[in-house]
Amino acid sequence: SFRVGATWSAKDNLISATDVDGSAVDLKNVQIDDTVNPQVVGQYEVTYSFTDQQGKVQKVVIPVEVLANMASIQIKATNESFRIGATWSTKDNLISATDVDGSAIDLFKVQINSTVKLQTVGQYEVTYSFTDQQGNLQKVVVPVEVLANLALIQVKSANESFRVGATWSAKNNLISATNVDGTPVNLASVEINSTVDAKNAGKYEVTYSFTDQQGNLQKVVVPVEVLANMASLQVKPTNKKFRTGATWSAKDNLISATDVDGSAVDLKNVQVESTVNLQAVGKYGVTYSFTDQQGELQKVVVPVEVLANMASIQVKSVNESFRVGATWSAKDNLISATNVDGTTVDLASVEINSTVDAKNAGEYEVMYSFTDQQGKLQKVVVPVEVLANMASIQVKSVNESFRVGATWSAKDNLISATDVDGSAVDLSKVQINSTVNPQAVGQYEVTYSFTDQQGKRQEVTVPVNVLANYANLNLYQTEISFRAGDNSWQPETNVALVTDVDGSVIAAGALQITNTVDATTPGTYQVSYAFTDQLGKAHIATTTVTVLENLATLLTKQDHVTLYLGNQQWQPEDNLELARNVDGSTVATEQLQFIGDADLTTVGDYELTYQFVDQLGRTQSV
Structure with a gap:
């Protein structure tokens, strides 16, 4: 509140602004909405606001009362006139003077400037003035006319x-x-x-x-x-009491001093002797004295009692701390407030200004204050520490995925749980709710939760993706046969496709192949293909291999042929008994080779080789 004419600005009342994370807000960014007309008495409001980091409007509305400016000078007449020789005094026209707040001004503090010449006819002025509590000059100018009167x-x-x-x-x-x-x-x-x-x-x-x-x-x-002899001293109360801290001066208690003839004694000439200690409770005396026109000492002794100042604010705790999320109110810490004289102050009259952001850890303050009977601000500032809320659930992975067939448990992802004050929560008290079917591909969730020390549910939901298991061992054939002696067949050539759990291809060379096949000996054999997948599971496939008898044969009717000269009809084919391929099929004559030459016109011993290349690429010969 302030009086009309006072120097006032809404900006002067703004101390600081703090954002959500405790950082200072540039005061240029604080919007000030002001309805105050400092020249018109009334009730107004000033709103200070800014939009915080969370997009919320933070604001404080301050009531402002513009009080009437009571500064004035009261005079008996606004215009004066008299004849030369009349008894006239500028002081006689002055009734009283009032300061801005309505308090009376001692008339000796009112300056009187007069241009009046009592013996000279003319128009004059008398100016009554004083400087008010706002530092403004208050004045009244009274025109004075001095008239001629010869008779x-x-x-x-x-x-x-x-x-x-x-x-x-x-x-x-x-x-x-x-x-x-x-x-x-x-x-x-x-x-x-x-x-x-x-x-x-x-x-x-x-x-x-x-x-x-x-x-x-x-x-x-x-x-x-x-x-009568008017020599006297006038003081306000004959017994003065006030509380420690009050604004008091021994001079303020002195009203006036009158001399024998009733004339005012300049208060500067009144001696004031005081034993009063304004800051110490006790009983004291103030002596006011002056020597009158008859040489007599005039004095008054005023007892003064300085009483204890009982003004105080009582709070439960001078330092407060709590965790984010706790139920907390600045009002709960306020016990009572007492005024200067010990009377109880209505707690509704105690203003509470809090910088506390209960949602963000940090150092804050709460100020409890009221204006006491002496017009002084009584306040208590309580530091408040908002501690971090340590309540949490820690998991190894915030997103989980595994393949069908994997060994998986919701518990395995839970690392720890911490309560509001940072103490460990027994994992047996953490409830686990899971929708996961580890044998079915799909999107699932696991929720880990517990009730913290503030009675609030703490939970973490982990998405779980159950993926398809692509592990497979595919062979071209599970039954294979070939003829003995066919060394062209290799087990690796029977591998069609091998994939691991994640679908990645495994090279045939990486397989463990158990091969008992003897390609030279007819019989039935087993070839085993195996690998261990990414989940540690073994995959095995078996192929039955039959080694068939190799039927490749080349036989002649005679291993020694005797011919006689003149036999022109004999051909090598005539001695061929059997030519059979690996699979038992007959070898065509045109596939045979006859190496050597028998000269049927000449007696002698000759050698003739029969041969063919069988289905395995081997040469059969006799």
Whole structure:
């Protein structure tokens, strides 16, 4: 709140702004919406706001009351006029002066500047002024007109007063008398009528008169007051009590000092002797004194009691801490508030300003405050530490996948669980809910959860992808046969496709092949193909291999042929008994070779070789 005319800005009330993560917000980014008209009394509001990192509007609404400016100077008359010689004083026109907050200004602090010349006809001004609490000059200018009056009686004082017993004469007050035209009147011609009894206090009159040149009666009636001896000191209370911390000055208790004749004693001339210690409870005295016009010491002793200042704010804890997520309120820490005089302050009147962001760990403050009976701000600042909420569930993998047939357990993915304060949670208390079917390809979920120390459910949901198992061992044939002696067949050539769990191809050379086949000996044999997949599972395939008898044969009818000269019809084929291939099929004559030559015209011994290349590429010969 402030008074009209005060220097005020909404920006001056803004201390700081803090974002969600505790970082300072540039005050340029804080929007100030201000309805205050500092020149018009009323209730207003100032709203300070900014949009935080989470996109939320943070704002504080401050009520502002513009109070009336009570600064003024009150005078008896806004225009004055008098005749030369009249009794006139600038102070007499001053009634009172009021400061901005309505408090009275001591009149001795009001500066009076006067241009008035009492003996000179003319237009003048008297300016009454003082500097108010806002540092502004408050002033009232009063026009004063001094008028000419030639017909007059001049007396020393237009109002006389004296104390009982004083030497006084009515004649002594008469200075002169002037006629209408300004010529002096013989004072002997001025009649003096007095009712004054100089020995008894009271109000009297002395009338000075003469008849002027115009036949009019000119007179001056001088009130004469026979006064008691007014020497005295006036103080506000005769017993003064205040609390430690109050704004107090011994001078402020002094109202006025009056001399014997009732005239004001300049307060500068009043001696003030004080034993008061404003900061220490106790009973003290203040003595106000001055020496009056008769040489007598006038004094007043005022007892002053300094009482204990009971203003305080009581909180449960001077340092607070809690974890993110806990139920916390700044109001819960406030116990009570006490005013200066020990009376209880309504807690609704205690303002609570909190920087605490209960959702983010950090160092914060809560300020509890109220304005006490002395107008002073009583406050308690409580540091508040928002600790990290350690509640969590730790898993090895936030996304899991495995192949059908793999050994898998939801428990195996759970590493640990931590409660709000960081203590370990027994894993047996962590509930595991799983939709996983490890034998069926699909998308599943496993939820790990427990109830933390704040009664809140902590959970982690892990997506689980069950993938197809591609592990396979495919052979071209599970039964194979060939003829003995056929060494062209190799077990690797029977491997069609071998894939691992993830579908990757395994080379035939990487297989474990158990081969018992003797290609030279007819019989039935087993060839075993095996590999261990990525899951450690063995895959085996078997092929039955039959080694058939090799039927390749080349026989002649005679291994020694005798021919006689002159036999021209004999051919080598005539001696061929049998030519059979590996598979038992007959070898055509054209596939045979006859190596050597028998000259049927010449007696002699000859050698003839029969041969063919069988289905295995081997040469059969006789």
